[in-house]
Amino acid sequence: MVVIFVIITYDVDVKRVSKVHKILKKYLIWSQNSVFEGEITEGKLKQCLGEIREIIHPKFDSLYLYQISNPKNLQKVVYGQEKAYESMFL
Amino acid sequence: MVVIFVIITYDVDVKRVSKVHKILKKYLIWSQNSVFEGEITEGKLKQCLGEIREIIHPKFDSLYLYQISNPKNLQKVVYGQEKAYESMFL
Numbered sequence: 001m002v003v004i005f006v007i008i009t010y011d012v013d014v015k016r017v018s019k020v021h022k023i024l025k026k027y028l029i030w031s032q033n034s035v036f037e038g039e040i041t042e043g044k045l046k047q048c049l050g051e052i053r054e055i056i057h058p059k060f061d062s063l064y065l066y067q068i069s070n071p072k073n074l075q076k077v078v079y080g081q082e083k084a085y086e087s088m089f090l
Numbered sequence: 091m092v093v094i095f096v097i098i099t100y101d102v103d104v105k106r107v108s109k110v111h112k113i114l115k116k117y118l119i120w121s122q123n124s125v126f127e128g129e130i131t132e133g134k135l136k137q138c139l140g141e142i143r144e145i146i147h148p149k150f151d152s153l154y155l156y157q158i159s160n161p162k163n164l165q166k167v168v169y170g171q172e173k174a175y176e177s178m179f180l
Contacts, residue, residue, distance in 0.1 A: 007097060007156060011122045012170075032101045032154055033124055049169070056170050063169040064122060066097060066156075073163040079139070079153040080102075080146050 001041050005071040008036045012061035020063070023051045039071060091131050095161040098126045102151035110153075113141045129161060 011034065012020050024030075027048040028038035040048070049065070056063060068074045101124065102110050114120070117138040118128040130138070139155070146153060158164045 009099070009122050009125045032099050032152060034122075035099045035125065035154075037156075053169065058170045061170040062122060062172065064125075065167040065169065066127075067165040067167070068158055069163045069165070073159045075157040075159070077155040077157070079142065079155065080148045080151040082152065 001043075003039050003041055003071075004045070005039050005068040005074055006037065006045060007031075007066040007068075008063065009066075010034045010056075010061070010063040012056055012063070016055055016057070016061060019055045020052060020061075023048065023055065037076075091133075093129050093131055093161075094135070095129050095158040095164055096127065096135065097121075097156040097158075098153065099156075100124045100146075100151070100153040102146055102153070106145055106147070106151060109145045110142060110151075113138065113145065127166075 006028065008024060008028065010020055010024075017034075021030075021034075024036040027040055027044055028036040031037045052063060096118065098114060098118065100110055100114075107124075111120075111124075114126040117130055117134055118126040121127045142153060
């Protein structure tokens, strides 16, 4: 089972923001605004992206997936406030 | 000279969004919404963060820096539209 670290950022039409957010929330941790992150297996990621693809409009929406093969290679530094999940408005 | 790949996401008060955006634009490539990315030397990154720290309010603003030590460990996949820099509204 291969676990990777991913960062997903999205910019989708306001009509679809909530749906995309809900799918990502099932698989990853909300980071900030339209950014999610977390460790995930390749299988779960495939499943997540399958759900996303059913929602987003390829012409108007945009989703970027950053995959880091080894989480040891990633360092996260927070400047200012670390926003808690509870501060999420959705 | 050590070059690293960084992803920077920010969530700052609307009064400071434009200033933060302008600083990041000098050093990195705008990706989407409040997300910047790119390869950068450690020295330039330090300089960039120094400028940012002068602008952001530690109690109300938030900036996340993801550092990937070896860009080879990172893979970026785009779903939907790849937003061009020109589509930026600022």
